[in-house]
Amino acid sequence: MPLIAVAILSYGAGLLGGFGLGATLTGVCGVAIALAAALHRHAILCAGGVALASGALIAAGTRVSDARCEREIIREGVHGAIIEEEAAPGAFVHARALECPVALSLAVETGHAASGSTVVVHGELGPAQRGYVVHHARIVVIAGPDWRRRWRARATQAIDRVFPADAPLARALLVADTRDLSPEIRDRYAAAGLAHMLSISGLHVGIIAVALEILFQLLHLARRTATIAAIVAVGVYVALIGAPEAAVRSAAMLAALGASRLLQRPTSPWALLAIGAAAPLAAPRAVLEVGYQLSVIGVAALIGGGSLVRRAVPNHIEGWRRTILAGLIVSTVATLASAPLVAWTFGRIGLVGPITNLAAAPLMTLAQPMLFLGLLLAPIGPLAALVGDAAHPLLAAFDAIALAGASVPGGWLVVAPTVVDALLAAVVSVALIVACVSRFPGRALLVGTSALTCLVWGALAPTGSGFTELHVIDVGQGDAIALRTPHGSWVLVDAGRAWNGGDAGRSVVLPYLARRRGSLVAFILSHPHTDHVGGASTVIAALHPQQYFDAAFAGSADAYRESLVRARQAGSAWQRVHPGDSLVVDGVALHFLAPDSAWTAALTDPNLASTIVQVRVGNVRMLLVGDAERPEEDWLVAHYGNSLGADVLKVGHHGSSTSSSAEFLDAVRPRIALVSVGLGNSYGHPSAAVMGTLASRGAQVLRTDRLGTIVVSTDGRRLLVDANGESWEVPTSSRP
Numbered sequence: 001m002p003l004i005a006v007a008i009l010s011y012g013a014g015l016l017g018g019f020g021l022g023a024t025l026t027g028v029c030g031v032a033i034a035l036a037a038a039l040h041r042h043a044i045l046c047a048g049g050v051a052l053a054s055g056a057l058i059a060a061g062t063r064v065s066d067a068r069c070e071r072e073i074i075r076e077g078v079h080g081a082i083i084e085e086e087a088a089p090g091a092f093v094h095a096r097a098l099e100c101p102v103a104l105s106l107a108v109e110t111g112h113a114a115s116g117s118t119v120v121v122h123g124e125l126g127p128a129q130r131g132y133v134v135h136h137a138r139i140v141v142i143a144g145p146d147w148r149r150r151w152r153a154r155a156t157q158a159i160d161r162v163f164p165a166d167a168p169l170a171r172a173l174l175v176a177d178t179r180d181l182s183p184e185i186r187d188r189y190a191a192a193g194l195a196h197m198l199s200i201s202g203l204h205v206g207i208i209a210v211a212l213e214i215l216f217q218l219l220h221l222a223r224r225t226a227t228i229a230a231i232v233a234v235g236v237y238v239a240l241i242g243a244p245e246a247a248v249r250s251a252a253m254l255a256a257l258g259a260s261r262l263l264q265r266p267t268s269p270w271a272l273l274a275i276g277a278a279a280p281l282a283a284p285r286a287v288l289e290v291g292y293q294l295s296v297i298g299v300a301a302l303i304g305g306g307s308l309v310r311r312a313v314p315n316h317i318e319g320w321r322r323t324i325l326a327g328l329i330v331s332t333v334a335t336l337a338s339a340p341l342v343a344w345t346f347g348r349i350g351l352v353g354p355i356t357n358l359a360a361a362p363l364m365t366l367a368q369p370m371l372f373l374g375l376l377l378a379p380i381g382p383l384a385a386l387v388g389d390a391a392h393p394l395l396a397a398f399d400a401i402a403l404a405g406a407s408v409p410g411g412w413l414v415v416a417p418t419v420v421d422a423l424l425a426a427v428v429s430v431a432l433i434v435a436c437v438s439r440f441p442g443r444a445l446l447v448g449t450s451a452l453t454c455l456v457w458g459a460l461a462p463t464g465s466g467f468t469e470l471h472v473i474d475v476g477q478g479d480a481i482a483l484r485t486p487h488g489s490w491v492l493v494d495a496g497r498a499w500n501g502g503d504a505g506r507s508v509v510l511p512y513l514a515r516r517r518g519s520l521v522a523f524i525l526s527h528p529h530t531d532h533v534g535g536a537s538t539v540i541a542a543l544h545p546q547q548y549f550d551a552a553f554a555g556s557a558d559a560y561r562e563s564l565v566r567a568r569q570a571g572s573a574w575q576r577v578h579p580g581d582s583l584v585v586d587g588v589a590l591h592f593l594a595p596d597s598a599w600t601a602a603l604t605d606p607n608l609a610s611t612i613v614q615v616r617v618g619n620v621r622m623l624l625v626g627d628a629e630r631p632e633e634d635w636l637v638a639h640y641g642n643s644l645g646a647d648v649l650k651v652g653h654h655g656s657s658t659s660s661s662a663e664f665l666d667a668v669r670p671r672i673a674l675v676s677v678g679l680g681n682s683y684g685h686p687s688a689a690v691m692g693t694l695a696s697r698g699a700q701v702l703r704t705d706r707l708g709t710i711v712v713s714t715d716g717r718r719l720l721v722d723a724n725g726e727s728w729e730v731p732t733s734s735r736p
Helices: 003-039 043-076 147-162 164-175 183-191 202-218 223-240 245-262 269-276 284-288 290-312 319-346 353-376 381-407 419-437 442-457 504-516 536-543 558-570 630-644 662-668 688-696
Strands: 081-083 092-097 103-110 118-127 132-143 348-350 412-414 468-472 481-484 490-493 520-525 547-550 573-576 582-585 588-594 612-617 620-624 648-650 672-675 700-703 710-714 719-723 726-729
Touching (some): 003 043, 003 284, 081 103, 103 688, 132 726, 147 164, 147 381, 202 223, 202 245, 223 245, 245 269, 284 290, 319 353, 353 381, 419 442, 504 536, 520 558, 536 558, 558 573, 588 630, 612 630, 630 662, 688 700
Parallel strands (some): 620 648, 648 672
Antiparallel strands (some): 081 118, 468 481, 588 612, 612 620
């Protein structure tokens, strides 16, 4: 490995260790490695140790600078910020402070702003796991989005026009925009070991570059000229899509490779990796980004896999047999090497990854240039539409491979690694790559095997957090609310929707609960609409809850009848809900407030007969109202009045204007309002007016279409929120 590659990769490792494990420990390790290497006159390893210690030192300095800036923000407030999503009253958006790169989350109470705008922020600042939350945020726009944001927005709009049936997938592959990918798609690709293909990377940019070079050669350009033209065209493409960092890294590596070919100077693949991994030299915090980490590990694994192929595959194996065998070996090495980071990020490992990657690669080779061509031809509507139609079968086949891989029994493992587990798995990953490229792999295999033994020996997941947790699972347009007791038991309220060939119970809820372990004590159905009961039969058949609570409002949905059949087969005791009934699990009390049989007798709409559950943990109350609309809300206010008061409200009917009346909200007075809703749903949920009303009453509005799964934890006194990789405590002042 070239000296420069060792230095840059070691420097990145030092930064990562300095930010994560601690600068002192990482720096001491770097100095020890450098001294030991110097004693043995090993110059490259000595340089690596020095770079490791330097990275730790820079990380320490960066953390000191960040801490100084954070103190100023705490003392003087946030003067300005750049927001990452569109903001409106009731929205919860991410932002970055202008003063320094401190992560902010804004619970917007007043003001509107487009994504990428620079705003002045006023509100109540509170600490979070990464950065700060601004409660009751009042924002005023002082500048619109920069050129990168504007160009990226235009590219996104063009993709939506050209590829209407495949827009979310096309945006991910062309402009690295994965926000509109549904939970089903994310889960499917993670289980199939194809999650890395869902966002633009060196693979995608490289395919486009090769296609362009072939095209230019077909136009009778000289090979040298064609190479230069392809590099320039890729640079223009990266600029047109807003220069996302992943694409810039890939373009830089491609340019270096092209330059080496033009100059006829062979370049080590490790040197190319060093160029792609050099971003932390200018921006040390870049090393903390998952995309950066996956990119570096992925390229290193490809280099290691290629080296293993050259040494392990006999020369007499030629042609298509060698191609398939080489592809399988490289894919296996890449899957194993990236497994620790994938497990940490996605919570699962796709065991079928080597096979699915081998099958998906040819389709990606064909689809990526067509997507690029469709984007270029977007101004010419008919031609662009023709390309879009031609690309659809390829994307459908690509998705079918992911579906087939995710459907293989035992084809993936759900895991919940701890920090120690992740570190041990990282040692295994690095040892694997070193063993692949080394002529004497014995030491690397010994280290990797030792770390793997320790990893298998330890438990992969804890069984309880000591807190009561309310998990609003992101199932798209539907509800699945999981209550976890301090001892790790579960009560599930609704199980998400169903669709042709699947349901949220199988694709989302079951893997989610399995990752966190613990038994399902009871299933509670709010009402028999498919977006609430669709996944119930799958969950009941797999987890065998002891009890099934139901309002007994006869529903016509097949999923409702199937859930009752499954409950009988699983031995789950069915019980009709009555006001005044209760269930106590590990000290957590669930009180049923509605529906009343006399109230439901004359009803025809299941929404109005939603099961209402009040959860009590110490001094904290949580109110779950299903799809209750105003008539049922009025009934609740008339019968319970201020006793409806709750710190946490699961907003009725996905935030629809048919729910959340002023009288009801005045009685509940929530500090947190949780909205389970699907991104871009056809119903127009949630209502902007309802979101604004909640925000104006001091509630912190959190939506699954913006934040994904939301977890609210309590010890009976405090309220903690975990959403979209961020954690914070909700101040008591949020409640008016």
